[in-house]
């Protein structure tokens with residue numbers, strides 16, 4: 001049976017505390033203002049051999065990470081941090097830990113047939129972003 005996210009694109013529908021999250025990461029005001037107005041689209045693609053691709057596209061920037069569940073990989077985050085990342089999976093939930101020189105962040109993404117929720121944490125800041133299926 002195909003995964004719930006298979007062949008779907010999820011577009012940002014609502015966002016809470018993203019400005020606080022970006023501030024804690026040290027993102028400047030101009031980029032924050034832009035980030036607050038952008039609604040990215042996210043696509044998760046499962047490839048052969050247990051590999052995954054997570055594509056984020058927007059009018060500002062695009063990003064793509066490739067990962068294997070449980071295997072550490074190097075990632076450059078959208079705000080420019082170079083981190084060591086690892087993603088684990090529990091069904092349709094993916095838990096990501098990003099370890100950088102100064103900060104540790106986590107992203108919990110849960111996919112359903114109609115939406116994806118991302119809970120992003122840094123320090124005591126919790127940012128919740130909900131994406132709805134567009135196709």
Ligand code: ACD
Pocket residue numbers: 012022025027031032034035036038040042056057058060061062063077078079118129
């Ligand atoms: C999403 C975007 C997730 C972004 C997560 C962490 C990035 C940290 C700071 C953002 C820096 C700048 C914000 C500008 C644009 C945001 C959207 C870019 C999409 C590629 O998953 O919703």
